[in-house]
């Protein structure tokens with residue numbers, strides 16, 4: 001199931017804006033009556049939850065710090081202490097540039113990159129299909145649970161960069177894996193046992209959508225969407241996200257990714273028997289569209 | 294010279310280096326670069342563990358050098374024309390090598406004047422056996438590589454991005470000064486693939502060095518496009534090319550690259566007049582069949598001539614090739630015999646210290662003209678580029 005939750009008006013991208021969307025989505029996703037019960041389906045108070053954001057584009061089109069604050073509140077509501085929450089990406093300076101408050105202390109959610117002192121990557125590569133990479137120790141050693149919080153963006157080489165590709169930020173050598181539409185590499189990265197086993201939620205920040213010219217920020221290719229996409233299945237979320245990007249491409253006079261021969265092949269690879277990361281056939285995905293007042 | 298993260302006084306650095314440079318064998322590591330040291334050129338610790346402890350490398354802080362050999366396209370995309378990967382790179386993205394970045398449609402090198410490994414090495418360690426033997430090479434390496442060889446000994450720097458290594462700040466002029474002050478006859482761009490990925494840095498350093506009679510040598514995988522290679526050849530003193538194998542299959546499966554461009558570079562070198570040698574790292578069962586070694590040796594003889602030195606090097610299990618055994622001596626000896634039978638005059642065995650295949654033999658009288666053990670020279674029977682025993686001319690750059 002993928003929940004696409006949007007707000008008709010008031011999309012000021014504030015913490016309460018995101019909190020409303022999150023609560024509604026998670027309740028729908030779990031069937032729980034209360035938001036804290038929904039969070040508790042995924043996380044326990046002793047979890048160390050690492051929230052993987054996407055901060056590569058600075059403030060203009062990165063995961064919103066307000067969304068992450070809303071996520072942290074949700075985690076606290078089910079008993080996860082603040083100091084058990086790590087907001088992270090590849091580089092500390094990229095997080096700062098995207099508006100996150102870097103924090104190594106213990107009073108608030110921690111926030112730093114894999115490059116931070118005493119963090120780093122595993123000292124030898126893990127080989128997964130066509131990929132051989134050192135993974136962030138935040139994924140392999142620090143976290144007991146992961147939340148993947150990408151943005152909704154077209155990508156010139158990958159087709160799209162949403163949930164699956166966001167984990168390129170967990171490897172030391174993403175530059176090696178951009179040929180052939182990033183396939184099968186994007187799918188292979190997510191087969192890492194710690195990514196597969198620890199990722200409990202995917203929450204895509206889709207207040208703004210870049211439908212062309214990504215990953216660099218192109219203001220003329222960015223459209224307001226005013227929502228979030230939430231799923232436990234990263235492949236389904238990416239499939240639905242890709243469909244939304246294509247709708248925006250069409251309405252802006254562009255050809256769809258498939259018409260351009262750039263539809264991400266890694267989606268069907270991710271759902272094959274070997275990868276088994278989720279569902280890429282849109283007709284088999286339960287898409288719940290919610291429009292909040 | 295400054296350490297990027299941990300500044301050390303240049304005078305202290307040179308003092309220490311001067312004291313240490315008398316060590317004949319192996320590398321002399323630069324003090325203040327923890328994690329990079331003997332016995333080999335590669336890092337002994339984990340360069341990927343984290344960026345420098347004093348703060349992380351911020352590529353935006355670096356004095357960027359605009360890249361050479363690239364084209365601009367629509368939507369701020371660029372196309373790098375430096376190596377056969379010909380990466381198409383969108384805004385804020387990097388090419389395959391991880392050290393060239395597109396910023397708003399302008400392509401930059403992130404490793405210009407930023408080596409992460411600095412050592413004084415014997416030139417024999419490159420290996421270059423017919424180029425200024427017995428001299429030192431001021432040797433530097435940067436992060437990044439345009440291949441991904443599964444057996445890479447230096448993968449912690451070659452497969453890293455510059456923000457994942459501790460980097461020095463060493464401008465070309467300073468690099469030349471350091472080479473002179475350490476009595477190094479040459480500057481070697483080596484260890485990872487700095488020759489290609491730090492192309493602009495290498496070229497500027499070679500220009501500076503040539504003014505001071507310090508020659509620049511390029512230790513490379515030879516995976517570079519024709520035009521940039523021709524440009525480099527105008528400035529270089531010598532080149533060593535790693536010929537990884539003689540099949541496209543091996544290049545594709547083991548190195549994530551292709552063979553043909555490397556052969557093209559060797560053909561260019563043969564016509565260029567620049568001194569060059571070839572290294573062939575022998576991996577048991579993967580590139581050591583009689584037929585492959587025979588085809589390769591015959592091709593070298595036919596296309597490049599009999600006098601190109603060819604080094605068969607021993608492989609040690611590492612990186613993504615930990616399950617393969619190290620190359621047996623017998624395999625290296627078999628390879629050497631095949632190449633000699635194909636008519637090559639100077640065929641060596643590498644990474645086997647003390648082996649007779651480390652020495653240079655006169656093709657006319659068969660006596661040793663340079664006897665070596667490891668990186669040390671034990672005996673020289675060569676004068677003015679000729680065998681002292683029979684007068685046979687031995688090709689190379691001898692001074």
Ligand code: SF4
Pocket residue numbers: 373374375376377378379380387388389390391393438439489490
């Ligand atoms: S030098 Fe680097 S960026 Fe340029 S084509 Fe080669 S791998 Fe790509």
